[in-house]
Amino acid sequence: MFVVEQAIFPATDRDEFDERIDTIHLVGATESRVVGAVRLYPLDRTGDVWQGDRLAVEPEFRVYQLGSDLVRLAVSTAAEHGGRIMKAHIQIANVRFFERLGWTTDGFEETYHARPHQPMVIDLLRLG
């Protein structure tokens, strides 16, 4: 779903982070299928800094706050694993969505996977 709609990856978005044992995949599902997902993993050995990516919700399920719930769950999961901050490369169209969830911009727009993205961050030690 994510691969086809985003048209960023040629065939699959699997990468080395999918092979790591410390990568966590969170999904939202009906009784019969997965309809949303997000991935998170520590960026350093201390486990202080986490990254989230591959957030996606099936189009017909984008009315249930599932995307927000997945982001909040990813953030709280990183915090429970001892993370201090969490980072993400956010597509420009989704910056407002993340701001509403407490994330802030972190530096200048960048090119990531050949598309403009905004680095964003959330402080895991200041979660409400």
Ligand SMILES: CC(C)(COP(=O)(O)OP(=O)(O)OC[C@H]1O[C@@H](n2cnc3c(N)ncnc32)[C@H](O)[C@@H]1OP(=O)(O)O)[C@@H](O)C(=O)NCCC(=O)NCCS
């Ligand atoms: C971005 C995405 C995950 C949001 O999922 P979702 O389930 O639709 O989000 P929610 O239902 O939790 O939305 C919560 C609120 O944010 C709003 N919102 C959703 N996407 C938004 C966006 N891109 N910009 C601003 N607001 C947005 C919703 O309208 C909703 O508003 P409301 O509370 O006033 O009703 C989903 O649109 C998606 O899968 N997009 C394609 C993949 C993608 O862009 N992934 C992120 C890559 S950085």
